[in-house]
Amino acid sequence: MLFTGLSGYSQPDTTRYGGIRFSVDLARGLGWLTKPKQPAYELIVDAEVKDGLFVVAEGGQASLTFEKYNYNLASQGVYGRIGFDKNFLKRAYNENEMIYGGFRISGGRFTQQANNILIPGNYWDDMITATEPEDIYAFWFEFTAGIRAELFRNFFIGWGFRTRMFLQTSDHQLNPYFIPGYGNTLKSVSMGFQYIIAYRIPYKLKQ
């Protein structure tokens, strides 16, 4: 009887599951709602290739129209990033929360133009002018850090911040003022935030 009972006992599944996770950056979406003339979105795909190590690909589109009494700016384009995140949290086999840090190599292509530029004459007639549209390529690096929490099974929320630096651009006449995916170029280091919702398609990780 004793041996029969033991043979019916089943071990709990302690398999560590990874997954390919699809995320949307809510910060871009909220910006779109408050500024409908400046559509932007960002999608993120990451996959856990090893326990705690994630390969990440990000892509998006952004535009900026900036209107002031003495000029208008328009910049729009697409960008992409690839890199990795490392989860520094010690977890049980069934926990998927993250406190992570990571690195990205990033690039983008965008068009910029300035219109209705007012140069006051101060004595002579004022001048209204515009710049020619320019296509520009940009490359930069990013360091990332943040957290992810699994709200429900395979549904995640999280936030993170990133530091962008070492910006390089192709030749241009007018210094870029806004680069999609990078932001304001007038600072040597650009900071950014992400607010993430995500869904994960799980798979077994190799032990």
Added chain:
Amino acid sequence: MNRTIFILPFSFLLLGMISCQPSPRCTDRTDVYINIGFYTLKNGIETDTLLTRPVIYGIGREDSVLTSGISSLDKIGLPPAPGQTSCLFVLNYGGQSDTLSFSYTPDLQFLSFECGFIEFYTDMEFTTTNHLIDSSAVTQPLVSNNDEENIRLYIF
């Protein structure tokens, strides 16, 4: 893992993002002038010269004298005509007058988000008639938004 640890900062940051509004304000200097200093040269010695009640106006803007209400000056900033490659002024002093002729290349620059654009003028060249002006020298051919002297005018 206690998920509150993750969710609370998320909420606070979200509120912070929504409540943050930039307040741009231009603090840079946005006006550009050709800065001219008046001097005399006697026996090779250069001294500052004060012009009393000079009259300076732009050709084409004879209706508007730049120096009205000024009793005396030893330097002046003349505004370049934006978008143009040249401008002319008349200097009338002591019953004599000279025409000041400036030529340059306009160079549109983005100053900042707050201030917008500004026009500098590069490769400035200067010529003048010589009724009351003895000679001249271009000391800084880039005309920008600073106080650096661009031209020295030597008065007889």
